[in-house]
Amino acid sequence: MFTLRATDAGGVARTVSIQLGAAGDLPVVGDWNGDGLGDLGVWSPATAVFTQGRTLSPLTAAPAAARLEVSTVQFGQPRG
Numbered sequence: 886m887f888t889l890r891a892t893d894a895g896g897v898a899r900t901v902s903i904q905l906g907a908a909g910d911l912p913v914v915g916d917w918n919g920d921g922l923g924d925l926g927v928w929s930p931a932t933a934v935f936t937q938g939r940t941l942s943p944l945t946a947a948p949a950a951a952r953l954e955v956s957t958v959q960f961g962q963p964r965g
C-alpha cells in the first residue's frame with residue numbers, strides 16, 4: 886500500500902492510498918514514462934515480476950485506478 890501526499894498551489898494537502906502489489910513485494914519508485922512525475926512500482930521476490938504503476942496525472946480527486954496504468958515485466962529470477 887502506497888500513501889501519496891501532495892500540496893496544491895493553494896496550500897491544500899491531499900493524501901491518496903493506492904494498493905499495488907501483494908504482501909512481501911518490495912516497493913520501487915521512479916519516473917517510468919519520463920513525464921517528470923514519480924511513478925510507483927513493486928518487485929515480487931517470489932515471482933521476479935516487476936509491476937509498474939505509471940502515473941497518468943498528478944494527484945487529483947479521481948479514483949486511484951483512473952490515475953495509474955499498470956503493466957508487468959519479468960525481471961530477474963525468483964528467490965527460492
Ligand SMILES: [Ca+2]
Pocket residue numbers: 915916917918919920921922923924939940
Ligand atoms: Ca512518470
